[in-house]
Amino acid sequence: MIKINENFQKLQASYLFSDIAKRVAAYEQANPQKKIIKLGIGDVTRALPDACVKAFHAAVDEMAADASFRGYGPEQGYGFLREAIAKNDFQARGANIDADEVFVSDGAKCDTGNFQELFSTDIRVAVPDPVYPVYVDTNVMAGRTDTWSDGRYQGLVYLESTKENGFVPDLPQESVDLIYLCFPNNPTGATATREQLRQWVDYARENKALILFDAAYEAFIQDPDLPRSIFEIEGAREVAVEFRSFSKNAGFTGTRCAYTVVPKDCMAYTSSGEAVAVHALWNRRHTTKFNSVSYPVQRAAEAVFSEQGREQIKALVAYYMDNARYIREHMSKLGYSCIGGENSPYIWIEGGMGSWEFFDLLLNEAGVVCTPGAGFGKCGEGYIRISAFNSAEKVKDAMARIEQALR
């Protein structure tokens, strides 16, 4: 008899986006003349940068001729891309990362989800609350939690991000082994200072823990004093892995390219306390289960680091950040307390009412769709997330509607 992995039955169905879709459909049916503006999703809306498109086309042409055709590439990614990443994203910022510590992949979603496979099922896992749900659900699937009760999985340590701690969680009281951190944060838009990250790195070193640092929104950091990588923090090479993506900075959400940095100094331990290089484990896992990203996509990603690519990406990020600023300014003017939107494309807004109540208010009174914070965890209750990923025209229109409706 074929038996299932019963951990899957512990998973809570995520009703967040289907509930949103249902409410939007009901609104549209009742108000067929009114056009909805969607500021709820985390997907980009603008075309790929021209430099990437040109590189993409050129690589497709290479694939069309026998002489330049390429089949399977290195599982970890082509050297040209790994080197461009190490040089531009890390070495240029004083972070000591080598090309062979970079693993190219088809998404930070898969990498953040898969990385936990390297570790024992009896470790203590700490996740932020509110949280990007992938960190939680993949640990549930792996059997690292007990059942769901009172809005949380028993057995996980929740790192609460609240107004009181500025949405950067405090160090846990208990000892944990695997720590998920995400800055700039989805959904709160909060960022962590160098000093705050240093505390986490020190904690991990003291506890022989590992930090999985999700920097998918790094490109949106505007403040030059904020760290863009955890590897800017001394000692992080021993205790941290970093996830990055071309999805949000270069519009690759549909094209798919990301990467994970695993420093060779990073260690995990056998039950008898023997140190094992996490790099070797991930390399084994990656080469066994993954055949890398298509050649044209890797060439398109490489173009992000060309002179033109860099400028085009800067303009793309600036476009979304203008939206973010506009949203934050307008919601603040209406008296709402906002966080994010200064170094991230998300604005986290306290509504002074339940998340879904606030969602319904914006939908029914202004025809604007946001994301209720409660969908990201207990600490998200009372908040909504507004995304800057839309056209400037729609963002302006949405804010004018909200202002008119809520003033």
Ligand code: PLP
């Ligand atoms: N990490 C965070 C925090 C995200 O919000 C997202 C996407 O929304 C991802 C990772 C996924 O990125 P990718 O498109 O590279 O899979």
